[in-house]
Amino acid sequence: MKRAISLAPWFFTLIWSSGFAVSKFAFPSGDPLYFLAIRLILAALILFSITLATHAPIKLSRQDLLSSLAIGICLHGLYLAGVWYAIHQGAPAGLSSVITSLQPVLVSIFAVSLLNETLSRKQTVGLVLGFIGVILVVLPKLSQSSGFTATSLGLLILALLGSTAATLLQKKIGHSIPLLIGTTYQFAISGVALLLISIIIGKTHLHFTPSGAFAMFWAVVVTSIMAILLLLWLLNNGSAAKVSSLFYLVPPLAVVQTFILFGEKVNAQEIIGIAMTALGVALVLRD
Numbered sequence: 085m086k087r088a089i090s091l092a093p094w095f096f097t098l099i100w101s102s103g104f105a106v107s108k109f110a111f112p113s114g115d116p117l118y119f120l121a122i123r124l125i126l127a128a129l130i131l132f133s134i135t136l137a138t139h140a141p142i143k144l145s146r147q148d149l150l151s152s153l154a155i156g157i158c159l160h161g162l163y164l165a166g167v168w169y170a171i172h173q174g175a176p177a178g179l180s181s182v183i184t185s186l187q188p189v190l191v192s193i194f195a196v197s198l199l200n201e202t203l204s205r206k207q208t209v210g211l212v213l214g215f216i217g218v219i220l221v222v223l224p225k226l227s228q229s230s231g232f233t234a235t236s237l238g239l240l241i242l243a244l245l246g247s248t249a250a251t252l253l254q255k256k257i258g259h260s261i262p263l264l265i266g267t268t269y270q271f272a273i274s275g276v277a278l279l280l281i282s283i284i285i286g287k288t289h290l291h292f293t294p295s296g297a298f299a300m301f302w303a304v305v306v307t308s309i310m311a312i313l314l315l316l317w318l319l320n321n322g323s324a325a326k327v328s329s330l331f332y333l334v335p336p337l338a339v340v341q342t343f344i345l346f347g348e349k350v351n352a353q354e355i356i357g358i359a360m361t362a363l364g365v366a367l368v369l370r371d
Contacts, residue, residue, distance in 0.1 A: 096314050101337035103307040104177040105345055106299050107168050113296025115287035116172040117278050120164055122290065123300060124275030127308035128268050134309070135264040142265050149269065151257045155250050156270025161277055162246025170239035175232045176348045178339035182221050182361050183240045185335045189214045190248040192368050198252060210367025213360050220357030267312050336362060 110119050135142055144152065167184060171177050189211050196203060203211075222237065258266070282288050292300070335358050342348040350358070 092314060092317065096311065097333050098337060099306050099311055099314075101181065101334040102341060103303070104167070104171070104181045104338040105341040106302045106307065107171050108177055108342070108346060109295040109299035110168075110303070111172050113293050113299065114290035115282060116168045117165055117285075118282040118288050118290055119296075119300070120168055121275050121278035121282055123303045123308070124160055124164075124271045124278065126300075126304045128271035128275060130304065130309055131264060131268045131271060131312065134313075135268060138264070140264045141262045144261065144265060144269070147257075148261045148266065151253065152261055152266045152269040153273045155253050155258055155266075156272075156274045157277065158246045158253065159250035160270055160274035163243045163250065164274070165278060166239045166241075166243025166246060170236040170243070173233070173236045173239070175236035175240065176342065177346070178335070178342035178348050179221055179232070179350070179354065180240055181338035182335045182358055183218055183237075184244050184247065185361060185365055186214055186218060186244060187247045187251065188365050188368050190244065191251050194248065194252055195255070198256070207368045210364040212364070213367065214364030217357040217360030217362075217364055220360065221354050263312070271308070333362065 107116075110116070113119065132142075163184070167180060171180055192203060192207055193211065222232075339348070339350060339358060343350070
C-alpha cells in the first residue's frame with residue numbers, strides 16, 4: 085500500500101500531462117469544441133453512474149450548485165476549450181503546456197489579495213523564474229511562420245486564466261462541494277455550453293477515425309474519470325500535497341510525449357525556458 089501511495093502522484097501527473105498530446109489525435113475526427121462537448125457529456129454520464137453506484141451524495145445546495153457551475157465553466161470550458169482550440173490552430177502541444185503550467189504561479193499572485201495569503205521570498209523568486217522561462221519559450225515561436233501565433237497565444241492565456249479562476253473559486257467557495265457529484269455537474273454544464281456554442285457557429289463535424297476513437301476513449305476514461313477518481317483516492321490517503329509538488333513536471337512530460345508521438349522538437353533556448361518554468365513553479369509550490 086505504501087508503494088502504491090508513493091507511485092500514485094507520479095501516475096496522476098503522467099496521465100494529466102498526456103491530455104496535451106492526446107488532443108492532437110482528436111482533431112482529424114472533428115471540430116475541437118464539438119469533440120470536447122461530447123467528451124464532457126460522456127464523462128458526466130459515466131461519473132454520475134459511478135456516484136450512484138458508490139452511494140455518494142447526489143444532492144447539492146443551491147450555493148454549491150452555483151459554485152460547481154462557475155468552477156466547471158472556468159476549468160472545463162475556458163481551460164480545456166482554450167488549450168484544445170489553440171493546439172487545433174497549430175500551437176505545439178508540448179509547449180502549450182508550458183504556458184498553462186503557470187497556473188500555480190498566477191494563483192499565488194491573486195491569492196495575496198483575494199485570499200489574504202502571503203508570498204515568501206522563495207515564492208517571489210519562483211514567480212520571476214516562471215515568467216522568464218515562458219518568455220524564453222514563447223517569443224521564438226511567435227517570430228516563426230508556425231501555428232504558434234498571437235491568436236493561439238491569446239487562447240492559451242485565456243485557458244490559463246480559466247484554470248486560475250477555477251482554482252481560486254475552488255479555494256474560496258468550493259470546499260464544501262462533494263467531489264464526485266460536483267465534478268459531474270462541472271462536466272455536464274461545460275459540455276452543454278460547448279455543445280450550444282458548436283451548434284451556433286455551425287461547427288458540429290464529428291467523424292471517428294481509429295485515432296479519434298482512441299482520443300475520445302483516453303480523454304473520457306483516463307484524463308477525466310481516472311484522473312478524478314485517482315485524485316479522490318490521493319485525498320483520502322493524504323497524498324494530495326505530492327500531486328501539487330509534482331505539478332511542475334507536467335510541461336517536461338508533455339514535451340517528451342509530443343516529441344515521441346508527433347516529432348515536436350525544441351531547441352536549446354526552449355529547453356532552458358522549460359527548465360526555468362519548472363523550477364519557478366516548484367519554488368512556488370514547495371514553499
